[in-house]
Amino acid sequence: MKKRFLSFFLAVLTMTTLGACQGSTAPASQDKPDASPAPTMGTTTEVNSSIAETEPEPVYGGSMVVGIQQDIDSLDPHKATAAGTKEILFNIFEGLVKPDENGNLICAVASDYTVSDDGLVYTFTLRDGVKFHNGADVAAEDVKYSLERASGLLDGTPLISVLSAITDVTILDEKTVQVTLGAPNPELIYSFTVAIIPNGSGEDAEASPIGTGPFAFEAYTPQEGIVLKKNESYWQEGLPYLDEVKFKIVSSSDTALLELKTGSIDIYPYLTDSQAAELESVYKVQSAPSNVVQALFLNNAVEPLNDKKVRQAICYALDKDAINDFVSGGKGTIVSSAMLPTLTDFYEDLNSTYGTGANVEKAKKLLSEAGYADGFDLEIMIPSNYEFHMQTGEVVAEQLKEVGINATINPVEWNTWLSDCYTDRKYQASICGFTCDMTPGYLLNRFRRDSKKNFINFDSAEYDEVYASAQEANNMKDRTGYYIRLQEILTEEAGTAFIQIPPVTTAIGKDVYGYRFYPVYVQDMSTVFKGTRQN
Amino acid sequence: MRYLLKKIMTLSVTLFLVSVAAFIAFQIIPGDVVGSILGTEATPEREEELRHELMLDRPPVERYFHWLFNVVKGNLGVSYRYSKNMNEMMPVKELIGDKLPVTLSLAALSILFIIAVSIPLGVLWARSKSRALDAALSVLTQVSMAIPAFFIGILMTYLFGIALKLFSPGAYVSYHKDFKGFITYLIFPAISIAIPKIGMTARFLRNSMLTEIKSDYVRTAYSKGCSERRVMYGHVLKNALMPVITFLGMIIAEIVAGSIVIEQVFSLPGIGRLLISSISTRDFPVVEILILYITFVVIFVYFTVDILYRVIDPRISGK
Numbered sequence: 001m002k003k004r005f006l007s008f009f010l011a012v013l014t015m016t017t018l019g020a021c022q023g024s025t026a027p028a029s030q031d032k033p034d035a036s037p038a039p040t041m042g043t044t045t046e047v048n049s050s051i052a053e054t055e056p057e058p059v060y061g062g063s064m065v066v067g068i069q070q071d072i073d074s075l076d077p078h079k080a081t082a083a084g085t086k087e088i089l090f091n092i093f094e095g096l097v098k099p100d101e102n103g104n105l106i107c108a109v110a111s112d113y114t115v116s117d118d119g120l121v122y123t124f125t126l127r128d129g130v131k132f133h134n135g136a137d138v139a140a141e142d143v144k145y146s147l148e149r150a151s152g153l154l155d156g157t158p159l160i161s162v163l164s165a166i167t168d169v170t171i172l173d174e175k176t177v178q179v180t181l182g183a184p185n186p187e188l189i190y191s192f193t194v195a196i197i198p199n200g201s202g203e204d205a206e207a208s209p210i211g212t213g214p215f216a217f218e219a220y221t222p223q224e225g226i227v228l229k230k231n232e233s234y235w236q237e238g239l240p241y242l243d244e245v246k247f248k249i250v251s252s253s254d255t256a257l258l259e260l261k262t263g264s265i266d267i268y269p270y271l272t273d274s275q276a277a278e279l280e281s282v283y284k285v286q287s288a289p290s291n292v293v294q295a296l297f298l299n300n301a302v303e304p305l306n307d308k309k310v311r312q313a314i315c316y317a318l319d320k321d322a323i324n325d326f327v328s329g330g331k332g333t334i335v336s337s338a339m340l341p342t343l344t345d346f347y348e349d350l351n352s353t354y355g356t357g358a359n360v361e362k363a364k365k366l367l368s369e370a371g372y373a374d375g376f377d378l379e380i381m382i383p384s385n386y387e388f389h390m391q392t393g394e395v396v397a398e399q400l401k402e403v404g405i406n407a408t409i410n411p412v413e414w415n416t417w418l419s420d421c422y423t424d425r426k427y428q429a430s431i432c433g434f435t436c437d438m439t440p441g442y443l444l445n446r447f448r449r450d451s452k453k454n455f456i457n458f459d460s461a462e463y464d465e466v467y468a469s470a471q472e473a474n475n476m477k478d479r480t481g482y483y484i485r486l487q488e489i490l491t492e493e494a495g496t497a498f499i500q501i502p503p504v505t506t507a508i509g510k511d512v513y514g515y516r517f518y519p520v521y522v523q524d525m526s527t528v529f530k531g532t533r534q535n
Numbered sequence: 536m537r538y539l540l541k542k543i544m545t546l547s548v549t550l551f552l553v554s555v556a557a558f559i560a561f562q563i564i565p566g567d568v569v570g571s572i573l574g575t576e577a578t579p580e581r582e583e584e585l586r587h588e589l590m591l592d593r594p595p596v597e598r599y600f601h602w603l604f605n606v607v608k609g610n611l612g613v614s615y616r617y618s619k620n621m622n623e624m625m626p627v628k629e630l631i632g633d634k635l636p637v638t639l640s641l642a643a644l645s646i647l648f649i650i651a652v653s654i655p656l657g658v659l660w661a662r663s664k665s666r667a668l669d670a671a672l673s674v675l676t677q678v679s680m681a682i683p684a685f686f687i688g689i690l691m692t693y694l695f696g697i698a699l700k701l702f703s704p705g706a707y708v709s710y711h712k713d714f715k716g717f718i719t720y721l722i723f724p725a726i727s728i729a730i731p732k733i734g735m736t737a738r739f740l741r742n743s744m745l746t747e748i749k750s751d752y753v754r755t756a757y758s759k760g761c762s763e764r765r766v767m768y769g770h771v772l773k774n775a776l777m778p779v780i781t782f783l784g785m786i787i788a789e790i791v792a793g794s795i796v797i798e799q800v801f802s803l804p805g806i807g808r809l810l811i812s813s814i815s816t817r818d819f820p821v822v823e824i825l826i827l828y829i830t831f832v833v834i835f836v837y838f839t840v841d842i843l844y845r846v847i848d849p850r851i852s853g854k
Contacts (some may be wrong), residue, residue, distance in 0.1 A: 071617070073574075073616075074618055076618070081574045081576055081577075155582055158580070161576075201621065202622065202623075203622070207620060207622055208621060208622075209620070209621045220618070220806070221633070222614075222804075223616040223634070223809060224707075224804050248705075251799050251802045251808060252720065252799065255704070255800070258696065258697070258705060259703075259704060259706075259802070262697060262703040262704055262705070264705045385815075411565070412813060414572060415565065415566025415817055416564075416565045417566075418570040418575070419565045420565055420566075453575070453576075469790075497754065528536070
């Protein structure tokens with residue numbers, strides 16, 4: 001009973017703190033061209049409430065080890081591209097706004113912002129009392145510098161390409177910064193999550209990474225990991241709880257399992273389904289939807305996949321339910337187009353088009369209509385470092401054989417995949433996943449004919465037109481309609497065989513509390529604390 | 536002196552050829568470092584800028600000689616992949632310098648184990664008249680030679696790490712922080728490397744001793760009235776060790792050059808792991824230096840064995 005009360009109390013507390021921060025953005029959203037609130041990315045609430053159930057009162061101090069799979073690709077927040085790096089840097093750096101665990105944007109370095117009616121001018125008011133890790137207060141100059149550096153206004157090369165839409169950054173007074181865009185783009189607000197760094201630190205060769213986040217950079221050793229220490233003057237009262245967080249690089253998923261079993265890692269977020277089953281007795285194992293769209297990508301420009309009927313036949317041939325059961329333990333979310341279901345305002349469920357099970361007859365009929373009654377050979381190129389995609393590939397190949405397509409898997413090294421498959425488009429089919437950020441149109445952009453990222457060679461004039469119209473729409477409501485249409489076209493044309501949103505399955509030590517799943521790929525350590533072990 | 540000069544010449548030519556081969560290999564394999572750094576979100580402008588920064592827009596021959604001249608001057612360049620701080624990349628010298636002690640300590644420890652166990656074992660075996668012991672040792676060394684080191688490593692982690700909890704796999708501590716803890720952690724990986732080599736060396740020494748025991752000088756020594764002890768350690772072992780030294784040299788070169796697989800199994804951040812990850816990220820400056828290091832170690836160890844021979848056996852330098 002006491003526990004119940006406590007969890008209720010905590011829930012109310014969280015709601016009020018979140019509310020307070022969103023409250024500060026509320027007047028801003030009224031000034032936006034579109035009055036609808038920022039789109040909510042769906043719900044990990046179920047998971048979170050189940051954590052809250054057993055959560056004791058936060059304890060300060062202590063240190064924690066988080067296992068990571070990849071080494072850091074850059075300590076410069078504007079240059080880092082790997083998802084595995086960004087999830088760590090999230091703890092060090094903050095933008096004017098930042099995502100919360102429900103997929104909303106909350107204010108961070110800014111306390112408030114307004115958008116002009118034409119959608120061209122964003123005015124940010126800086127929060128009082130935000131300090132960099134070096135002790136200096138965040139000033140308007142720092143914000144101007146950070147935005148100009150990332151958008152390319154400083155030296156002509158944008159470090160974050162979407163921010164190149166910014167044409168001017170002006171300091172109105174010491175607490176107000178005005179940003180002007182070349183063309184309105186209501187989705188750009190998601191990109192103001194870009195890290196704010198001290199003025200000039202991007203050019204200072206000796207600079208260590210300094211941000212405003214809940215943890216400060218302490219040390220980095222290649223191949224071993226990165227150590228963060230508590231930011232004592234973090235602007236969110238009372239956070240973080242831990243004194244130190246170590247992100248430790250594990251050499252392989254097998255050694256990760258060993259290290260988990262002996263307890264030298266507290267949190268590890270990339271368990272496979274079989275590993276999860278093995279660890280269930282010693283760890284809290286929790287899953288939430290990831291922000292990755294996994295698909296059997298089809299090269300629309302090569303024989304016989306240039307025939308729409310053949311691509312549709314492949315879509316019918318896939319038994320996505322079986323794939324989900326086999327590789328995701330049934331915890332994946334089946335999709336049929338390029339939008340995260342957690343972006344509830346923009347997502348349309350198109351799973352009925354080809355069904356979630358296999359329709360062998362329909363597939364065979366389409367194949368014979370296309371002149372491939374006897375099937376054909378199909379080579380699926382898969383980056384072999386992704387065990388998850390490799391496992392999916394084996395299931396997919398078997399399913400395709402059912403309809404007469406002789407599919408073989410060609411495992412390649414990641415760099416080879418990048419150059420042969422992604423850049424040069426010399427492949428037939430491939431299984432891979434694409435990480436999405438919070439921008440709704442993020443994944444749809446890559447299927448335009450002239451997009452450099454259109455590695456499936458998707459070729460639809462209608463798609464390009466609708467996409468262009470979407471970009472012209474100056475409010476999210478109109479964009480929504482276009483984005484739904486884009487998803488439909490992609491599915492109807494069977495541009496590619498979308499499979500699922502794989503789950504993120506995380507092992508969390510039994511004495512670790514406060515871990516939060518985000519709809520984007522981050523490891524937020526600010527709310528995590530170590531309690532006494534409860535068995 | 537002429538001998539030394541000749542050796543140094545051979546060394547330089549070999550190193551040069553190996554570096555050219557590695558460079559060419561890097562030109563042939565698909566994928567480049569720019570793709571590896573920027574990933575799937577690369578914009579053409581960023582790609583071009585980075586390519587220019589890393590001089591990848593220059594012709595290969597120019598790039599190779601640029602690299603070579605710098606290396607000859609002692610400037611090993613910076614890693615393409617690993618950052619030192621926010622804006623600087625990690626100098627190769629620093630990167631490898633930090634990882635080398637791990638591999639070298641591991642190598643030293645395992646060589647220590649090999650010598651400390653295999654030589655007494657080989658002598659004991661050669662001198663033993665017990666059939667049972669002979670059979671037992673024969674089977675034991677055969678088995679130890681047959682199991683690859685990485686598999687012994689995996690068995691060890693399960694047995695001593697998880698079942699007996701004598702050490703925690705993955706709880707590696709850096710030598711900067713806790714040298715004792717560091718060495719303790721290395722014991723099990725070192726044993727894993729040592730076991731197959733102990734089997735080989737002991738067997739080799741035993742055979743070599745048995746051949747020597749049949750020699751005429753042994754009979755002469757006995758007839759002079761030497762004790763068995765004196766014959767064994769003063770004459771037989773000394774002669775029998777000659778081929779064993781060559782053999783140990785080969786083993787040492789193999790271990791010092793990189794216990795790549797074992798480092799992977801025990802999550803040791805040594806040069807073996809660095810080499811693997813640098814190849815997969817196309818981190819050319821790091822890979823080249825590591826390959827040169829390995830080549831150098833192999834040649835240098837053989838050279839040392841050669842010198843040792845001359846010291847131990849005066850007959851050789853006379854030839």
